[in-house]
Amino acid sequence: MAADEQYIFKPEAKRKISILFGVGILLFVLGVIMAMNSGGHHEGAEHGSIEAAKTLVASTDPEASATEEGGHHGSPVWLKRIYTSLWHNNIFFTGIGIIGLFFVAIQYAAQAGWSAPIKRIPLAMGQWIPIAGVLMLIIWFVAKGDLFHWTHHDLYDPASADYDKILDQKSVYFFWLGSKGGFPTFYILRMVAFFSLWYWFYTLIKKQMLAEDLEGGTQHWYSARKLSAVFLIIFAVSSSVAAWDWVMSIDPHWFSTMFGWYVFASWWVTGLATITLIVVNLKDAGYLKMVNANHLHDLGKFVFAFSVFWTYIWFSQFMLIYYANIPEETVYFIERLKHSPYSWIFYANLILNFVLPFLLLMTRDAKRHMAMLKVVCPIIIVGHWFDFYNMITPGIMQYNGGIGLLEIGLACIFFALFLWVSLSALSKMPLVAKNHPMMGESLNHHI
C-alpha cells in the first residue's frame, strides 16, 4: 500500500538552520547593543508619555494607577526588552509545539482518515514541548519581577504604600498553598503540571503510533484514540488556564473572559500554518509522495477556516470591550491603540491574520496549490507572532516597548531551534505511518 518513507535530516538542511540560528544571534547581539545605547535616552524621552498614561489610567481606574508604576523600576529597559522577547517567543513556540500534539489528538478523536500520511509532522513538532517547558520555568524564575507585576510582595501588604486591594483579592489564584506575595506555589504547580501532562500524553500517544508501525492491527489506533480523547479534555482546560497564567496575568488588573479562547485560536492557526508549511516543503523536497492536492486542500481549509475563527474571537473580545466602554477593560486596548509600535501592530495584526489569508485562500485552487500555501502560511506565522507581541509586550514594557533587531533576532533563534528539534525528531521515525488502519482511505481521499 503505502511506500516506506524515511525523512533524512540532511547536512544541507542542518546548514540552513544553523545559518538562521547564526543570523538570529547576530541580529540579537546587534539589537541588544542598540537597545543598551538608546536605553537612557529612551527613558527620558518617554517619561512624558508615561506620565500622560498614568493620568489617563488615573482618571479611569484610581486603584490601578496607584500601583501600576508604584516604585518598581526593575531592570534597565534593554534587559527588560530581552526578558519580554524571550517570554513572548517562548509562549509563541510553546503554542506551535503543543498544537502539534493537539492536531494529532483531534485526528484520532474525529476518526479522521485523510490525515494518515501527514500525522508524523505534527507529532514531530510536539517534541518541542519539554524544551519549551524547561525554558518557560527558567525564564520565569530569571525574569519574574520584570515580567509579572503581581509577583511583588508589597502589593499584598496592607501597610505598604503599594498595597493593591484588587490583586490582594486575586492573590489566591497565584499564591495558594503559600503566603501572599511569597513563592507562587499554585501558579508554578500549574505550569509544571501542564507541561508534564502535555509531555506525558505526547509520549503515550507517540508510543502507540510507533508501535503500530511494527505490529500493525487496529488496537494501537484504538488506544491512541482513547488517549487523545482524554488529552483533549485536559487540553481544553489547561490551554485556557495557561493563557490566563502566562499571558493575561501580565496585565493583572485586566481580564477578559474570551482570553483563553483567544490564545488558543492564535496558537491553533499558527500550528496549522506551520504543519502545512512543513508538509509543503517536504513535498517539494521529494518526500510525502502520497500527499496530493486533496490533502493540501484539507490543510488549506483548516488554515483558512481557523484564520476566520481567530478573527471571530478577536472581534468578539474587542467589540464587547469597545461597546461596554468600561474603563478597567478599555485601558487594555487604549494602551495598544494609542502608542507606536503597538498601534501599527494592532492594525497589521488584522491585515496579516484576517484580510490576507481570507482573500488569498478563498478559492479552491489557492488551497490546492503549494505556491499559494507557501505565501499564506508564512504570513500567518509572522502575523501571529505579532499578535502575541501585542498581547505580551505592552503590559510589561509600557511605553518603552520596541520592535527591532533584538526581537527579530530572538525569533530567528527560537525558530531555528524549533525546526532543529522537530526535524530531528521527524528523522528518527518513519515519515509515513506503516500500518495506519486508515491509510487506504487517505490514499483514495478525494474532495
Next chain:
Amino acid sequence: MSSTGEKFLVGIFDDEDILLHGVEGIREKGVKIHEVYTPFPVHGLDEVLGYKRSRLPIAAFLFGLTGTSLALTMQIWMLGFDWPMIIGGKNFVSLPPFIPVTFELTVLLSALGMVATFFIVSDMKPYKTPRTYDIRSTDDKHVMAIDLAANKLSKDEIGQILKANGASEVNEKNF
C-alpha cells in the same frame, strides 16, 4: 404534456463501476452525453463526464460583496446621516458595531443569491414538470440520457456503443 420533438436514447446501467467505465468508453467514441441520473452520488462521475467546475462560488462571492456594501451603506446612511443617534457615547459612524449586521447581511445575501442562482441556472421553476428519462433512476438503476439531435452518429450506432460499454438496456424516450 405537449411534445417538444426532442428524441433521447436512454441507457440503463446496473452498477456504478460499469457506469464509470461506460461513460469513459462512450465519450471516447465521440458520443455526446446529455446527462446521467443516479439514485445516489457516484464519486468521480462528474470528472469522467468532463464537467467544468461550477461557477456558483463566483456568484456567491459577488452576492456576498453586495451584502457587505448594502449593509455598510444602510447603516452609515441611517445612523450617520438620516437619523443620527448617540448610542453608548460612540460616534455616529463607528465601524465595530456595524460589523455584526454587515456579517449577517453578507451571509444572507450570498446564501439566498446562491439558491436563486442555482434554481435559475438549473431551470427549476415552480409548476415545472420534471423530465423523467426512466423512473428507475430513483430506485436502483443508473440512467444515461443521450440527445440524438446533438450527436452526429445514428440512433442504432449509439445504441450499439451503449450496449458495448455495459448498458443493460437501451430505450428510446421522446419529449
